[in-house]
Amino acid sequence: MNRVAITGVGVISPIGQSFATFTQNLFNGHCGIGPITTIPTERLLVKIAAEVVGFDPATHFEPRRIGMLDRVAQFALVATREAMARSALPLDGDRAETTACLIGTGVGGLNTLDDSFLKLYGQGAARVHPFTIPRLMVNAAASHITMEFGITGPAYSIASACSSAGHAIGHAFHLVRSGVVRAAVVGGAEACITVGTMKGWEAMRVMAPDTCRPFSKTRTGMVLGEGAAVFVLETLDDARARGAEVLAELAGAGMSSDAKDITAPDVDGGVRAIRAALRDAGLAAEDVDYVNAHGTGTAANDQTETQSLHRALGARARQIPVSSSKSMFGHALGAAGALELAATVAALRSCTVPPTVNYEETDPLCDLDYVPNTARSAPIRAALSNSFAFGGLNAVLAVRAV
């Protein structure tokens, strides 16, 4: 079994359009939630989100190419360029076909779908653009990455709503560890702040009207986000042999299904995924120094996740910091697990725990150390990143310092 190194990371997020800026804002507790600017809001009841403000595709892509790229694929490609530049992963010779590309995304090219259907149903257009299908298909981001970098190994997208990136990264990790491939370009991307999507989320009655306050008694729900984070994984042996900088070891991935309710979270399902990740990584509960929580800011998630952590980590749960980065960059759905792994890697590398911002008041049902509002120094040798999705699909990643 190979040990698996993370040798590249790239981030497009509401709190920074590079890993360095993202990390700085994360530790400064900068909240990227604000009034929606990218879509009309007259018909929305919830008028806030965490948008990637100022992302200009023209600075990243030739005009001809932009026509083929939904915003979600644009995010994924730009994040991949940063990750590949940092890693300098070789793709010559047979390396191209022994490299995988897996991108988690919850829904794919929703901007394309929304625009097309508005024209077709709303404005009576006779036809839609011929690129509608290749832009909206859920695998578009993964495919464009393979084409831009010449990755010819296994490539596909993984969809499990809010755990999509967690599952994609966990699965790629297992492919590299077992030797199916030598390297993987993996992450998550989402860009679905559209009028249609916002109305759908509004109707579920789980959206906060003002901001995201995970684990706080005053929390009023989640805030939609967007963005992408992409990592380069390779065997630790390969990374060392070519002198690549190892950002962290991806040590384990645990996955589980609640098999209970299509939207309500479940304590047992979370416990199984956390325990599976520890087992997979060969870590004991006592080894975990930090948990980057799923922490959506809904009443149900935060209380359920707290119970899962108590059950899975025992006494250790009370001894370690647990924080929700969604308080800063919102809930990026299919990209969430990747953005949060980036936050976890940043924490591990700097021995700094990112805060849970907007925290106001202790909830007796959420009784862990959530690192309210201000980052904190702490020794971090190993950390977990939780993703718990609608549909009861859970993915937990474990990283370790090397």
Next chain:
Amino acid sequence: MAELMDDVIDIIAEKARIDRAKLELTARLDELNIASLDVVEIVFALEERFDIQMPYNANSTQREFETIGDVVRAVEGLVGEPA
């Protein structure tokens, strides 16, 4: 307003799959064990039926309505409001 009350109770009975006879005005919603997603669908159905906008956030610790009667009164109030 008896017709409105009947409509509201019909919708709750149908969406939550609860025997209509149990839905007295004093019945408490939390004791009827209505699943959270069913509550969301009930609110949606009431909004559609009466062309109203009901304030309801599943995360709110402050309960907008606690009994069947509260729901009926909330709908009555909203129907009476100018659009």
